[in-house]
Amino acid sequence: MKRIALLWLCCFSSAYMLFGQVLKPGFNPNEYAEMLRIGMQQNNPVPDTVFPKALKFDVSYESPTMGMGNAWQLWTAKPNNPLKVAVISLRATTEESSSWAENLHSVMVNATGKLSLEKNFTFNYRLAKNQRASVHIGWLIGTAYLQRDITPKIDSCYQKGIKDFIITGHSQGGALSYLLRAYYQYEQLAGRIPSDITFKMYASAAPKPGNLYFAQDYESYTQKGWSYNVVNSEDWVPQVPLSMQTMGDFAASNPFKYYKKGTEDLPLLSRWVVRGKFKGIMRRMDRSKRKYNRIMGKEFGVLVQEFLPEYKIKSDYTSTNYQRCGNQITLLADEDYYIHVRRNHPNVFRNHGLDAYQLLLETYYAQELASEYVIYANNTYPFLKEFPRTTPKNVSNE
Numbered sequence: 001m002k003r004i005a006l007l008w009l010c011c012f013s014s015a016y017m018l019f020g021q022v023l024k025p026g027f028n029p030n031e032y033a034e035m036l037r038i039g040m041q042q043n044n045p046v047p048d049t050v051f052p053k054a055l056k057f058d059v060s061y062e063s064p065t066m067g068m069g070n071a072w073q074l075w076t077a078k079p080n081n082p083l084k085v086a087v088i089s090l091r092a093t094t095e096e097s098s099s100w101a102e103n104l105h106s107v108m109v110n111a112t113g114k115l116s117l118e119k120n121f122t123f124n125y126r127l128a129k130n131q132r133a134s135v136h137i138g139w140l141i142g143t144a145y146l147q148r149d150i151t152p153k154i155d156s157c158y159q160k161g162i163k164d165f166i167i168t169g170h171s172q173g174g175a176l177s178y179l180l181r182a183y184y185q186y187e188q189l190a191g192r193i194p195s196d197i198t199f200k201m202y203a204s205a206a207p208k209p210g211n212l213y214f215a216q217d218y219e220s221y222t223q224k225g226w227s228y229n230v231v232n233s234e235d236w237v238p239q240v241p242l243s244m245q246t247m248g249d250f251a252a253s254n255p256f257k258y259y260k261k262g263t264e265d266l267p268l269l270s271r272w273v274v275r276g277k278f279k280g281i282m283r284r285m286d287r288s289k290r291k292y293n294r295i296m297g298k299e300f301g302v303l304v305q306e307f308l309p310e311y312k313i314k315s316d317y318t319s320t321n322y323q324r325c326g327n328q329i330t331l332l333a334d335e336d337y338y339i340h341v342r343r344n345h346p347n348v349f350r351n352h353g354l355d356a357y358q359l360l361l362e363t364y365y366a367q368e369l370a371s372e373y374v375i376y377a378n379n380t381y382p383f384l385k386e387f388p389r390t391t392p393k394n395v396s397n398e
Contacts, residue, residue, distance in 0.1 A: 023085060023164040023200050025225025027329055029365035032230060033373035035087070035168040035202045036361070040354050042073055043092045043170060055372055056081045061153060067145030068138070068307060069099035070176070074153050076162070084162045088150060090169035090176045098307040103172060105138035105304050106241040107297035107317045111182075111214050115144055116312040126190075127182040127210075128217035134318040135179060135210035136241065137297075139172070141304070141311070143179040150180070151193070158194060167201045170354060171237055174206025174229060178325055181227060182218055201227040201326070204357050207240045208322035212249065215325040227326040232360055234333045234341070234351040243322040244292060246285040293317040331360035 040051040041059075057075035065071050075087035093099045111133035115123040123144035127135055154165065169177040181201045187193045201222070206229045210218075218227070231238045247256050255262065259278050263271045301313035333341075333351075340359060341350055350356065362369065362376050371378070 022083070023166070023198050025200075027225070027228050027327070029361060029368045030370050030373060031166070031200075032202050032204075032228070032329075033358075033361060033369060035089075035166065036204070036354055036358055037373075038073075038075055038087060038089050038168065039092075039170045039173075039204070042089055043173075043354065052375060056083075057087055063146075063149050066149065067142050068102035068304070069094050069096045070102075070142045070146055072146055072150060074157075076157070083164075084160075085164045085166065086157050086162050087166045087168060088154075088180070090146065090167070090173035090180070092169065092171040092173040099172070101300065101303045101307060102138040102142055105141070105296065105300040107137055107293050108134035108211060108319050108322075109137045109140065109314055109316065110318055111135050111210065111217070115140065115314070116310075117141065117144060117308060118310045121148075125183060126186040127179060128214050129186075130213045130217045132318075133210065133214035133217050135182075135214055136175065136208075136322075137314065138304070139175045139179055139209060141308070142172075142176050143183060146176065147180060147183055151187075154193065154197070158197065163194070163196055164198045165200070167199060169203055169206070171205045171207070171352065174203030175209050177201050177203045178206065178209040178218065178227075181222070182214075185221055199226070202230070203228065203326075204230040204354075205232065205235050205237050205352055207237055208243065208324050210323070210325065211319040211321045212323045213319075215323045218325055219327075222326055225327070228329050229324070229326055230329045230331065230357060230361075232331050232333065232351055232356055234337075234343075235356070236348070237352050238324065241296075241322050242292070242320075244285065244288055244320040246289055246320070247282055249319055249321040289320050292320050331357065331364055333360065334363065336363060 034054055034056055037052050037054040038057065041054065054075065056078060058078050059073050060076040061074035063072050071091040073089045073091075075089060077083055077085060093103060110131070111128040112126045112131070114125065115137075117123060121144075123140075125140070125144070127133070127140075157165070167177045167181050169175075178201070181199055184193060184197075184199055188195050188197065229238070247254075250256060260275065263274050266274060297317050298313060298315070301311070305311050305313070337356075337360060341356060345351065359376055362374055366374075366377070
């Protein structure tokens, strides 16, 4: 009996070191390292490659493909992990055209409303209380399909006593993580899922999910350590979608709306010149916004209809002012990083790979990482230094 008790104590102590007694606020590099391993398993671009396994979780459910090529996995604790925590892992962009159509349908719509997707499926959603909050419509479509499959699994876990969930995703999966986390925030406030469920979010390489007002709303309930996006400074994906700020994106009490009054004291000619220049700037910004919304909204909406024939294209597009959202953990590329990755690598996704994020995580959190999560320094899985194996032959990485 003493040996059994000691064994359980060791297992619990190990879990406590890696995750804490329950989910806690704050960036935990070991939690994130575990999410990276889950991501490597789920988003494996080289099927014949053996990736490092997750240490604390096993896949207990893998969804079918749905919506615009979306899928997710439910990971639950291994037998040696006594903590009742489940992981909702959202798949990244795939090579399928539908997955890229979801990314490219990049206009913003109000963060509260409804989407008509199929004859018997209208998604009523609320992702923010601020009426000016807007989100990426392509990823909103993905969220609509995912939540329909995820919510019953959350309920099943809850019935088993699991009340702590980590939502995670890389790239497109990270963007979807933002919207899914926001969706469940307001589902809890509406009483449709239990209020004692705790959600923590770890995204990596997530692009910008919505406008400033969505970001502010989201940060109001996650900024105390409940949501993180980890970013490689050399990765271009967190910098998209393209963003254009117009005068309509400012708060109501901004000085630009009063430019006529502000120029009244100028001499007539100066007043005429200043106002003319200001109007010219506003016209150009508005023209660019309209063109962007036409191409990314209506024209790419037609592309979406190739995969979702009953999808009703919306026309009430709002902002084009995409903003980064939530707490950002920036992993700044240094000279050691470029030993493995050439600065101007011909593969545009080389700095976006999970291996690049693992390398930088070890660089910045070497002291905090449990030894089991160290891959490069321990020379475990050395093949990762060449992942994703798309470097042209005879091209140096120096």
